[in-house]
Amino acid sequence: MDDILSKIELxxxxxxxxxxxxxxxxxxxxxxxxxxxxxxxxxLLKNLEQKTGVVLSDSPTQKVPGEILESLTEVRHTRPMLSAGKTKSIDDLLRFAEGRDVVLSWKMDGLTLVLRYGGGQLQQAITRGREGIIGEDVTHTVRTFLNVPLTVPTKESFEVRGEGVISWENFKIINAGLEEPYTHPRNLAAGSVRKLDSAESKKRLLEFKAFDLVTEFPFATKTEQLDFLSEKQSLCRQKRGGYR
Structure with a gap:
């Protein structure tokens, strides 16, 4: 693991x-x-990519084309993307836990996405869409995200759910340059992911925050599942930069 991480830094x-x-x-x-x-x-970069099985999304060896689509293609989810319940009450959380160990996390405010991987490569990215049943193919824009792995050192097929977000820092800078400013990073992120021109979307410095592994891997706990996702994304995580 340490050897791979050192290669990633190189x-x-x-x-x-x-x-x-x-x-x-x-x-x-x-x-x-x-x-x-x-x-x-x-x-040397190509050689390291081959050895690690990792290709960072801003690698010069994988120049993402400025793809422009006429429209977004509809895609059916393998499992419905249901809305999660929410609460601001500690008592509600205690009742939900019922004395068990549970995992709590911050709710990211962006656009929910599903990433499909197969054969070690990102194959498709899909929005939540209508009622979580039919989403839209946004692979062309998600490939321009700051931290989405285009390849991973895992050949098994799997799906990851997460949030497409823009940091408040980047939001303020990007928003200042727009003719019609947005009121919240969530709105800017949602509009940017669904752009037909991936070159324009790339300027918005979007990031992906994974929170759920849809595919059933043999993990005994949610913590093990999150550790798996953290490992895959940490191998390919890029340093967050400001707006350029």
Whole structure:
């Protein structure tokens, strides 16, 4: 585990170096490294991606195209995405627990999504949609999220539920540049995920916060399930940056 994490950190450093070199070469017309050194960095990044089975979503080896759709395709969920009950009462929580150990988490305010993985790759991303039965395919925009793994070192097929969100920090900066500002990050996140132009969505610095593993893996407790999700996402988590 530690060895993989160290390789991920090295990949992040290589990505930052390559991006900086690209900007200097293509935008500023002032190269900061030789073609040979650039090729060595890219080859090393590719090699690490192959060894770890991990590809970060901003990797220069996986340039996400600015895909533009005419409309969003409807997709049926494998399991209904029912709305969870909510409360602000501690007494309600105690009654629910009934003396058992339970897991509590903050409720993220964004757009609920399902990510489908198979063969170690992100295959599809779907919104909650109508009554949690029919969602919309938003794979083209979710691939531009800051922290969604495009590949994972797990070949089994599985589905993850989570929230597509924008941090308050990024929300304030992005909102300041919009002609028609949004009142809340949730609204901006929801509108950004459902954009037909993935290049525009990419500018919104969206993130995915996983909270549930839909597929039935042999986990005895919710904690084990969350540990599994945390491991998969921590391997591919990128450093959060400001609006650029």
């Amino acid at each position: 990949m992040r450093g290589l990505i930052a170096t390559i991006k900086k070199a690209d900007t200097a070469y293509f935008r500023d017309d002032r190269p900061i490294m030789s073609d040979r050194d650039y090729d060595v960095a890219v080859d």
